[in-house]
Amino acid sequence: MLAALLCADQGYRVNTATLPPRPGPARIALLGVLQILSWGGSFYLLGVLADPIAHDTGWSHQWVLGGASIGLLVASLLSPRVGRLIARVGGRKVIAAHGLIMAVGLAMMALAPNLAVYLLAWVVLGAAMATGLYDALFTSLGATYGMQARPIIVGVTLISGFCTTVIWPLLALMVHLLGWRGTCGAFAVLVLVALFPLYRLALPEHVNAPAHQRAEQGAGEPLAPSIYWVMTALFAIAAALMTCISIVLLTVLQARGHSLASAIALAALVGPAQVLCRVIDLALKRQAPLFTALLSSGMTAIGLLVVEFVPSLVAWGLVCYGAGNGLRAIVKSTLPLVVVRPADYAVVSGRMARPALLAQAVAPIACGYLISTLGSEAMIHMLAAMALLAFGLCLWLARLIAQRQALHGQAAV
Template identity: 50%
Template sequence: MDQQTKPGVVAVVVLGLVQILSWGGSFYLMAVMANPISAETGWSQQWIYAALSVGILVSGLLAPLSGRIIARTGGRVLLAWSGAVMAAGLVIMGLSHSLPLFLAAWVIIGVGMAMGLYDALFATLGTRYGGQARSAITGITLISGFCTTLVWPGTALLIHLLEWRGACFAIAAMLTLLVLPAYYYALPGAALTPRPAAASASAQQSDLAPSRFWLLCAIFTLASVIMTAISVQLITLLQASGYTLASALAISAIMGPCQVGSRLVDVAFKRGHPIWTAFFSVGLVAIGLLLLALFPQFALLSMVLYGAGNGLRAIVRGTLPLAMVKPEAYAVVVGRMARPALIGQALTPLAGGYVFATLGPAATLWLLCALALLNVALVILLKRQLSATPA
């Protein structure tokens, strides 16, 4: 299979469904499990959510290593075994009766996240298919956009039927049984000739000027920080703006469909350079947050705009570097870019909670607006660099 081929529709659907299962068994798990875990064990929710931060931090620290492994081997085996690693962490989590063991379980889950979430999958697709991977990345993010819609009710049902420990074991079983065969089906083994291990990271990074690399890192990190802060604090911010809990929940629910809708729009304009997708992503996020800060009565519209911009964020993570480096360098570059974004994401709940407690909801929202506007400026700067000099 050469660089002009690309995954078929069935393969893209399979990859999208596996991402739903992988994200649901790791990153999105605590949103539903934190309360029952706290109720049974007596551990504070602060420590329970800290375990998720530990997992994200481990994932960020290991992201460059994951990228180097994908560059050398093609990524198929790494992705295939990610489910078993996450499952091992979930089994330990289900057996945890002490907080240290619970945190250790999330270290293992973090290793699996580095092996099997978006960054690893996009790096694998970019390395295998070059520029042809863009449509597959868009399709995968479109399908996985339904993740929370499917995963949160499903996890809640498992907890209702099996309690939270049994739910951990059930999700671990699904990850073990489904992830490996799915990746072996969707990523044929002949798609990539393994690259010599002697190919140094510095040689593979030579395609991308340092200024562009660090601009991309800053753009992705700011986008991840804003997304994480909004995910954690949106309900509280809306309530501080005068909305009831029920209204805040209803307004926040609009983000999911808007994320999927924006990805559908991107499919229609997939021939354009991804820098335009990046510009629309950060621009819509900034407008949505500014609208919420200035006119809280238009919170529904602000979340429509924010949700659309955030929906494009996942596509930009995969496609913008793909347009700027050669396929053989892509996995290494994406792995290095993932580290600061994931570390920022892991630290955001702690930093955001401190800002909220110290300065209040209004200052927190305006700080997020400032970060969003800074990201718009960075994307404009990157676009000017790309226009001035061929990528």
């Protein structure tokens, strides 16, 4: 039963006759570019601006970086409400408004006269992250198109996967020319004139399903609490793992004896591996999210175990990790469609996003504490253990879903 479930196409379907037209390649590419701007103006902003802000203002570097944690905390608190809002009015309005919210947050940061206003700007940017990053966009696409959203999501991640490649050099150039305050102000103008109108162009209008279709969508079994919590824990651990590695990878590699240049070169392997696995996934045109989830968590675990125990093969370990992590965004947006009714998808996805965002908010603090108290080797052990735990949860989830499908089969007979 489990083997058949892994190989078969899975997920609740939506009535294609009532769907708005799916975005073509041009609009998918546009969504990918807009996501680069969305992530660059929020989640990845301090990758370049943290040092200039701390140097110019004299504010503690820890507090400057803490702004991002505050933003992620706010995003986690708002994510369930955003899911309900998307279910009610559609993703087009919510995600377009994200551009306005982000512009306000960046403008506040540019004008911040003190640390309190700077941190308040991150509260606003947290609201922007909740309403416009992957969670909101993919929830909107999944609620609209069901499993047919998968190739759209993969296409968006192919483009947006180059975010840091594009955004960090752009931000560095802007800081050099305008200073950090000028950069925040200019980026605020950019997202204001780009995100609001272009998201409205790229995303379809919200279409209320007819009453008979809503009844059909709501006719299935409710989501079992065991499946919900295992899936939520899996997403939270995977999100924390990704955040931890993005923060400590260079530190860990240098502690293992690599020079800074060598560590950067090795870390650079992760990005192409992420993109390559998404290209392969798009080419295969499979609709088997559970298999993809096991592949993602398994490759991530194997990659980090190689990094930990086989230092001579660290490059291959990072490629394997990158491939597994590259599938993570696809898994997070499509795996719930295996067990969640289309009518409930946006609300359930919003609820599942909260623990993952909380884990990402706590991860920088936890990583810093672990490295400072127990050292880099303890950090490597922790990363590998988290990856193994995620793979174990994925296996458990597959078993729970197989049992659920078996019960449905018996009920049908």
